[in-house]
Amino acid sequence: MLRTLTAGAAMLGALAMATPAQAAPDKAPTPDEMMIIDVVKANGSGCPDGSAAITVAKDNKAFTVSYSEYTAQVGPEASPLDFRKNCQLALDIKVPNGFTFAIATADYRGYASLQKGAWAQQNANYYFQGYTQTTRSEHTFKGPMDDVWQRTDQVGIGSLNFLNCGDRRFLNINTELRVNRGFSDSKKYTSFISMDSTDASLNTVYRVQWKKC
Template sequence: MLAKSFALAALASAAFASPLVVPVSGGDTPPADQVTISGITTSGTGCPQGSVGQFLSADRETFTLIFDSYQAQIGPGTVPTDARKFCQINLNLHYPQGFQYSIMKTIFRGYASLQKGVSGTQQATYYFSGESAQCSTKSTFTGPVTKDYTVEDDLTVASTVWSPCGADLPHQYQVPDHA
């Protein structure tokens, strides 16, 4: 079969929510028991309802999402909307007054199967609900390639989007993929 395809996001893994919480005016970080992930919601064509497994670490500092339906593909037997998938991930984190947080590192694991001349892209955009500041990363895969992959988004403090002071706004990620 000459299907040209790009499959992505079998797993968006652990450090996907390794939030760094820092005081607004410098100093110590808050006690771990005062920083909690209270909820994770997902929606989009790459993560329809009931298709994402969620696992929160015992210390509630990191989480893992496993996507059962996140696959972008082109080729015979596909429709145009199969070429692009996205998932909106909302992280609700509670932390004490006087602190801000941001995501510093994300690890994506998946599988890419691309024929010669075909490319696929994975992109992540990080932002807070109602805020205009964003940070984006992008990885491109070019065929021929058939392999498992790991992509690490290491976000620097300067380029990272920080939570507003004194507000528990959801931290959002939009992860589009296309072949």
């Protein structure tokens, strides 16, 4: 295990899902029923060993993944493989008996410096181990650009990819950054896109939706 983090406050009230048209909060679990997240594996060119950190919000409504070496780039100092970076996290999320969860929204933040003619993409794919259903997203950025960026993916309640009640599966989060030089002059100028934690605002936040079984 790379890291284990335990939320120290009571878990948020789960959202009852008896019918699509009716939803009310369930009674919150007791303080000893805490969510635990184990990072089973962090693998990829964007998150080498020790460069990805996960924290859980005090109200257990979200968890944050921060990166320190997640940058894709093209330019005079970039290697041929630097145009694409990826990171796959395998998370073991333990929840109280009688509850399950799904990813409801994901906020991605970072910085991009793209020359005119260059463009970049930020892609995400998250799914439960062994499940065929996945949630995917794709965002494109076009140069010229030199600014922080933020994108939010929202998943409708009816299409939430809930873990089956009673199952214990790893939650896999696979993200990717790509830069394409397009018609920019990459022999003279560098274009890049990053997700990192140099600034506290540059991170990735995933919000979860809870359901009572």
